[in-house]
Amino acid sequence: MRTRISKLKYLIIMIVFAGLASCEGPIGPIGPAGADGTDGVAGTNGTNGTNGTDGTDGTDGTDGTDGNANVQTYVYNNPQWNTSGFGLEIDMADVLTDEILENDAILTYAKFTDYDIIASLPGMGWTGDWRNYGVYFGNSVSTDPGVFTFSMVSYELDGTSTSNANLSPIDWIKIVIIDSSNVTNDGAKSLNPKQAIYDELENAGVDVNNYHQVMDYYNLEY
Numbered sequence: 452m453r454t455r456i457s458k459l460k461y462l463i464i465m466i467v468f469a470g471l472a473s474c475e476g477p478i479g480p481i482g483p484a485g486a487d488g489t490d491g492v493a494g495t496n497g498t499n500g501t502n503g504t505d506g507t508d509g510t511d512g513t514d515g516t517d518g519n520a521n522v523q524t525y526v527y528n529n530p531q532w533n534t535s536g537f538g539l540e541i542d543m544a545d546v547l548t549d550e551i552l553e554n555d556a557i558l559t560y561a562k563f564t565d566y567d568i569i570a571s572l573p574g575m576g577w578t579g580d581w582r583n584y585g586v587y588f589g590n591s592v593s594t595d596p597g598v599f600t601f602s603m604v605s606y607e608l609d610g611t612s613t614s615n616a617n618l619s620p621i622d623w624i625k626i627v628i629i630d631s632s633n634v635t636n637d638g639a640k641s642l643n644p645k646q647a648i649y650d651e652l653e654n655a656g657v658d659v660n661n662y663h664q665v666m667d668y669y670n671l672e673y
Contacts, residue, residue: 494510508629521630522669528623530603537612538604540591547599552588556648558627559586559601560662564620571660572603578619581608600627627665 525546532539551557559572561584570576573585587602603624605613631644652659657668668672 472540509635521632523628524671525626525628526623527601530621532615532618532649534615535564537615538602540603541601542583542598542599543588544624545592546628547588553601554631554644556645558659558665559590560625560627562622562625564622566619569662571662572624573658579617581611582593582606583608603605607671625668628669629669 486563492568525543527541530541561570561572561576562568562571563578566578568577570584573583575583576579584608585604585606587604589597589599591600591602601624605618607613629648631648649659652665652668655668656665659665663673665671
């Protein structure tokens with residue numbers, strides 16, 4: 452009885468599959484192509500890197516000294532005439548040496564307070580009256596004999612010393628020391644190195660008594 456039922460089941464299943472197979476229709480036509488996909492969004496550009504910061508400027512160098520290595524100027528403001536005796540003295544112990552006094556040219560100029568002139572010393576100058584002004588470089592004549600000084604005296608035209616009451620005040624005295632190695636006139640050598648400096652200035656048309664010509668020649672400040 453069970454065998455008969457199983458066969459019946461099998462028969463029913465086969466009839467169902469046969470029916471399904473008979474239901475398939477012919478293959479339909481190929482469908483239309485699908486629409487194109489949309490373009491992808493372009494990627495954004497990368498940001499530029501920031502510029503590096505500028506380096507800081509170096510500090511300015513200090514100003515050089517007036518003139519050049521072989522020409523030095525020394526300015527003494529408001530020098531005072533001696534209250535006793537005569538003349539004036541300026542201590543130059545830290546400047547003068549025997550070698551400088553022997554070999555180098557020393558030019559001296561003075562600006563008198565009450566007169567718009569710059570006088571070359573030694574020499575004659577107008578300071579209310581014509582007077583002769585003498586200078587001396589060397590050991591002190593009135594203070595310490597072992598100290599190098601610049602000394603200045605004033606004489607009337609008759610040769611007498613100017614009295615203290617008539618001494619003209621001075622704004623400044625400028626002393627220019629020209630090293631004998633500064634001579635450049637074709638390398639010429641002189642038996643007197645100091646004279647060689649004066650010869651060079653003369654050959655260049657420079658009057659040593661003319662303050663501005665000397666300052667211009669050596670590129671010194673007025």
